[in-house]
Amino acid sequence: MAATLSRRSTLKLGAAAAGAAALGFPNIVRAARDRVVVRQDRDIQILDPAFRIGAAEGNVISACCQRLASFKTGSLHYAPDAAETIKQVSDTLIEFTLKPGQMFSDGYGEMTAEDIKFSFERFGIVQKDGKKSSYASDWGALKEVEITGKYSGKIHLKNAAPAIWRTAICDTSGNILSKKAGEALGEKITSQLVGSGPYRIAKWEPNRQLVLAANPDYKGPKPVFREVIVRPIQESKTAEIALRAREIDFTRFEDPVAGDTIAKEAGLKVVKMPGMRYLWIGLNVEKAPLDNLKVRQAIRLGVDVDEALTAAFGGKVERANAMLQSSLLGYWKDAPVRKRDVAGAKKLLAEAGLAGGFKTRLTVLNQAAYKTMAQVVQSNLAEIGVTVEIEALDGGSYWSVGKGDVGKNLDMSLQLFSAKMDPSFTSQWFVSEQVGVWNWQRWTNPEYDKLHVLAASTNDEAERGKAMIRMQQLMDDSAAFIWLTYDSAVFGAAAWVKPAILPNGTDWQFGLFGEA
Amino acid sequence: MNIRRPASSVFAQVWARGAGRVGLVLVLLIVAMALFAPWIAPYAPNKINVANRFADPSGAFFMGTDHLGRDLFSRVLFGAQIAIVVAFAVISISLISGTLLGIAAAYAPARVERFFLIVFDVIASFPSLVLALAMVAILGPSLANVIAIVAITFIPHFGRVARAQVLALRNAPFLEASRAIGVSGPRLVFVHIIPNISGPLIVLASMDVPVVITIEAGLSFLGVGVRPPLASWGTLLYDGYSYLTQSFWPVLFAGLVLSLATLGFTLFGEALRDAIDPKLRRIP
Known part of the structure; x- marks a missing residue:
């Protein structure tokens, strides 16, 4: 069938174009706002909580895994996450009971107390190749995780551990991996993350992007965004330009002066916090x-x-x-x-x-x-x-x-x-x-x-x-x-993004990102 | 026998063309900047004065200052030195090596010739900048490494042209005659062959100069070229880009001088090509 350009079709086309222009084409593209694009200053390398390089991996791991308890949005207050109950009984004992029915991705089954023991104790184990977790100190006080039932257990500590909630249980080192996956995947555990959190890794193109897609099996509150796209952009200035071009929706600026210029731009906002790096x-x-x-x-x-x-x-x-x-x-x-x-x-x-x-x-x-x-x-x-x-x-x-x-x-x-x-x-x-x-x-x-x-x-x-x-x-x-x-914690974001940033400025809670 | 044209005639033809004149003037200007930088520059190019950062152009600082308070004009002048040194070193190394390898390939047995061509093809199949980037990442950034690496990527250009020229020339009567009277191999190459294949090679060299300048600037922009505090135009651009919202002068002046240099060498190279080999002249 040959397309003809009649007076009526021209008018329709014109009306559609005018409507699109009036509404703002970028807004139409983003109407659903079901994804947020986040910039990190380097690419992900190792997706294993115990052997991660730093916060770039930690943020992704924490979006894909659950912890016994997790920090609330942008706060150091915490609430049970994978745990139904978790309680510090004494300086050296923490008891927990898991919620039943929490499923790991890729068919690795339900989370049990065995997975808690596997995830925490591996920080202190020297690997076959002689490597030891550089984050071993986070769980340095751990004596053992005692399994008392399918879903329950006790975390025995060698001594009082004042930092254990903030730097281990609720933090990146407290992410729960599947024991079955760990045993089946072996070395591949460093690149194939099997978790039970709000997101799962849908696509990982090294040096280009990592796509986190909402995990349909996640039993907690559904995340606001269907997708979180993590883009590695090393240069702060490049990130600033990408934000202005709406190529990304959220970034930290290494150059705090960038915040001053972004603040003047319509549709963007700046979030400032005391620096801690x-x-x-x-x-x-x-x-x-x-x-x-x-x-x-x-x-x-x-x-x-x-x-x-x-x-x-x-x-x-x-x-x-x-x-x-x-x-x-x-x-x-x-x-x-x-x-x-x-x-x-x-x-x-x-x-x-x-x-x-x-x-x-x-x-x-x-x-x-x-x-x-x-x-x-x-x-x-x-x-x-x-x-x-x-x-x-x-x-x-x-x-x-x-x-x-x-x-x-x-x-x-x-x-x-x-x-x-x-x-x-x-x-x-x-x-x-x-x-x-x-x-x-x-x-x-x-x-x-x-x-x-x-x-x-x-x-x-x-x-x-x-x-x-x-x-x-x-x-x-x-x-x-x-x-x-101590650096500065200056962030730029699209006005519609409500980022979730922990007080250290480095740890971002992708699962809790929302719309402003 | 020598079938070259005198240099004065070639330059006269370059000067006779408007574009050639513009190119020649720009080239002379850039070369003069490079040669006389230590005498023209009002300040030491690496002298930091943080209190005076991002100063606008003024009588004291013709082009303003950069993010470290360094005089931009002085750095642009010394940047010309880096550009010219790198360009001439790279072109000289690749011209000499490529020419000798090309001649050797032309006279070598078929298998060896084929080997040369494969090596040329392998090197040439990578974009110069990408290959240079990869090699600098392995060897580490430094002026010497940049020169060596970029030179290697340009050798096949000259090697292929030299080989083709020699193949066209090797059965020429004057060469046959030279061989018949017992002229030695090296004498044949340096006295009879090279002078007669030099025209296209010089044209190619002049056309490659702006490419080398932009590659060096590109590597320095990416942080794998010359090391700080040396003032390459690429590093000036990078620094300017990083602090663009505070001051646009560094990007403007570094970009301008880089554009003028590449424009000048390109126009000059084209005019030189037309003068040396009118057959290659583009139809307007």
Whole structure:
């Protein structure tokens, strides 16, 4: 049949076009609003709670799995999730009963207490290839999970564990995996997530997108969006442009200044929270000449932290002088605020026998803010005779650069870690056991290790706080850490998105995202 | 025997064409910027002054300052140095290597010739930027690596042209005569063959210069080119892009100078091609 263009069809076409224009074509496209597109700053790598790299994986895992109890929307208050009841009976005992009929995806059956035991105890088990979970500390207090019935069990702890609810049970390390799936999939468990949460992974195209689709078998409240699409976009500026083009609906900005411009744009909004990620320059204490305390002290004195922050963040972030941010227990309010002292730095270098300076390397993530800070450091240190070569690496390479024996060759690295709302989560990365894992400074101190264990195993807040401050003093004495900032938590979102962000700013609850 | 035309005649023909004149002026300007940067630049290109970041163009800073308060004009000048050094180093390495390999391929036994061609095809089958990106990711970013890697990706261009030219020329009477009177192989290559195949190769080289400049800028923009604080036009663009909402001057000036450089070398290359080999001239 041949199409003819009559007067009537032309009028119909014109009316349709005018109607579409009046309503706004993008709105028609998005009329259903059954999906939300979220940007993360790097691609997902390992979808196993125990062996995840960080929050990028954690957010996806937590959307696909349930926990015994979960945080409420954007809050640290929690409520039972997979558990019908869960109760802390004593400092060392937690009892739970699961809701019956909670099904794992891909036909792996119903969730039972066996799955709880499997999911939690595996954090402390050394794998066949010798690998151990770098998040083992989250469940460090766990003695065993005792199964008392098909749906019930007891979590026995070795000692009091003040952080166990916030950093384990309700958090990413508390996600429940299917034991059957774990046994059947073996190594594949790192890429094939079998959970029972509000979403399941529908499609994963590495470096492009990960599509989470609503899980029809999920027994909890249905999520608002049928799909959550997670797009890895490394550059903050690219994410800002993508948000403006409505290619994405939600992102965090590494550059807080971006929030000012997004706030002026119709149809978009900005969400701001106190920053909790901590950013510092770590110095490898095993690598000469950084193994010399005086050299490290000289570098610390040679760096102008305020200048670096002004250059990278327009001065819109809080300066850090120690590991813990002010809202955390153990905040060291009297931490020394060091001002740049070129003469002092040169004197220390001379005392170390390096009056003529030396060459070193600063490894950073290949992102504008970090490269900017690195260039300030490079310029600062050039004035004391230290030649810094900047090595900017993309996420995939960067996050493995301090691991294993490769990490012995690292000189200085500009690092950014996420924090949780408990200080022990933050302090765990600097214990001796983390050398070659996340302790890229390769700094060890027996007193620090002991205090970390103490702080993680007492409910006495005063004692915990005291231990945390002492630990930060030890770090300060080592001069292996040049603290920079606690970052800023500035998010951009489409006006219709109601994001669910936990107070640390890093953990996002995709299952609780809603419409504003 | 030499059938080349004198250089003065070639440049006269380039100058005679409007586009060629524009190209030549732009090329000379960019080369002058690169050569005289240390004397023209009002400030040290890497001198940071954070208090003065994102300054607008003024008498003190002709092009304003970047996110670290560095003088943009000085960095643009030194960026020309990087562009020219990389372009000329890459073209020289790939021209010399490609020409010698092409000549060797033409005179080699069939199997060896085929091997050369396969290697050329394999390298040429990857887009230059993608291949360079992959290799820089393995070897690490540095000026030397960028030059070496981009040069490798350009060798097949010259190798194929050189081989084709030699195949067309090798049975020429003057070469037969040279061989008959006992001229040695190296002398035959350097005195008789290379001068006679140099025209198309020079045209190709001049046409490749803007491509190399943009590849270097692209690699630096992606953070795998020259290392900070060196001022490549690509890094200037990247830095400007990252802070675009605070100041658009860095992107404007870095983009402008990069565009002018590629335009200049392209126009110059086309005019040179028309002058050296009118058969290749495009029909308007």
